[in-house]
């Protein structure tokens with residue numbers, strides 16, 4: 001756990017970048033710092049690994065004041081990923097990834113073996129290991145940056161707008177990859193972004209900062225969407241808050257009925273389309289086990305008759321959700337207004353120590369954005 | 378062209394203490410020693426100033442001022458102060474000539490490394506000297522070697538002044554030819570200086586190929 005206790009940073013020129021910031025980034029969860037440009041996100045992040053020293057307050061890493069730790073030693077135990085990847089241009093990819101293991105005195109063979117392992121983990125072809133950074137695309141470089149940060153298996157990972165320099169499609173896949181990695185590795189991650197959608201997609205907890213380095217609100221993504229603390233947060237969240245909340249409502253509560261004969265399926269039970277006068281009509285599917293209400297609604301809107309087709313993991317039809325069924329769930333949540341944030345990932349594991357609400361790797365907040373957009377997926 | 382053939386085909390020019398091989402070696406010796414001495418001063422200083430940012434103004438200003446120093450003037454001054462009889466009168470001006478390009482290029486090379494890269498290096502947990510030697514130097518190496526190459530060419534061309542104080546080198550041919558109005562010798566000597574300068578250039582280009590990482594060569 002990373003604890004900020006009344007942390008202030010006043011630069012030499014008098015700029016107060018961070019002002020009396022107090023918050024907790026829970027162990028094993030992704031905490032996102034989000035806010036407009038210049039609000040002190042980078043400064044806050046860099047005070048954790050002492051790339052910048054706070055001028056007031058304390059930052060505790062599992063209870064220990066980071067100021068008591070010699071900076072290089074501290075940093076070797078904290079993964080750090082920056083926007084432009086910051087790879088060493090003169091070193092091959094494999095040696096870039098092995099940077100911290102080398103620093104920790106691992107022998108070359110072991111460090112390189114570990115680096116190869118990590119390249120695979122972040123989804124890079126082992127063929128790239130012998131290349132130099134300039135021979136990689138921006139997205140690949142970012143993956144290497146993540147692999148390098150993870151090489152010595154640090155418990156904490158700091159990421160400063162790591163995906164903002166790549167195009168939206170690559171960004172989305174890097175985000176999905178991060179969530180996949182995180183579900184295996186359960187690192188304590190502090191992630192900085194100015195993109196609220198990225199914050200909501202990735203964050204178990206989201207800290208919204210306002211200019212001047214003050215905390216505007218800290219909450220789980222669903223709570224943030226439904227209960228913004230003030231006008232600043234509301235405005236920063238942007239439009240469609242209601243619709244975006246749907247991503248956090250699991251689709252498993254949707255009442256399913258038996259698929260009507262009008263739904264044509266193939267031999268293995270996968271949908272082909274709705275029977276129409278001149279042939280098959282379009283349909284949409286969702287997976288109630290995995291998807292959110294947003295995906296279910298999307299599936300309904302894709303079909304001419306407004307009925308969403310529910311499928312299992314293998315894409316076989318298990319029923320359909322008529323409009324009334326979707327409406328029932330919507331009504332439930334609209335009435336309750338508050339969407340519960342997903343459960344703490346470590347509730348069962350006994351690691352829970354903050355009493356906050358954070359999302360686990362399995363929860364729909366994470367799974368959904370990847371799948372919800374593509375019900376045919 | 379005929380003059381060159383005359384010069385190189387005359388067996389008298391090849392033998393004895395005044396022959397081509399001896400003069401060439403003398404010239405090479407002054408050049409190499411001066412270059413090494415200059416590098417020993419300029420590279421560490423350039424690295425330190427580039428890495429710490431301390432004293433950069435002083436370095437740039439004095440390096441530029443040093444460029445304006447007349448080599449021959451220095452040579453005469455050194456002779457007046459310490460007299461002839463050692464190689465210092467030729468080495469000191471040559472070192473003064475070679476320091477500025479090496480110093481300025483080393484400094485610029487280190488200072489010019491992408492701040493994000495430097496930042497990432499510290500962020501990974503490298504200590505100051507590790508950042509310098511494991512990251513900044515390899516990345517700045519093309520510029521450092523460029524500085525060495527420029528210095529080497531200037532030194533080789535200027536080492537002819539050694540002849541003024543009776544220290545030999547290829548400058549002898551030039552001066553002797555002028556004194557005896559035997560211009561074949563002058564031109565032959567000048568030609569050898571040019572060849573040596575080109576060889577120095579080629580040598581450093583080759584060194585860059587070997588020493589600079591392929592990952593960095595792309596950037597320059």
Ligand SMILES: Nc1ncnc2c1ncn2[C@@H]1O[C@H](COP(=O)(O)OP(=O)(O)OP(=O)(O)O)[C@@H](O)[C@H]1O
Nearest residue numbers: 011013015017036037038039040041042043044194
């Ligand atoms: N070295 C510095 N000296 C003085 N002021 C600084 C320094 N670094 C940052 N600042 C100021 O501190 C404030 C916060 O900067 P910071 O880089 O933390 O913002 P940020 O939230 O990361 O912004 P962005 O989204 O643009 O990256 C800004 O007003 C910035 O101008």
Ligand SMILES: [Mg+2]
Nearest residue numbers: 041042043160
């Ligand atoms: Mg920033």
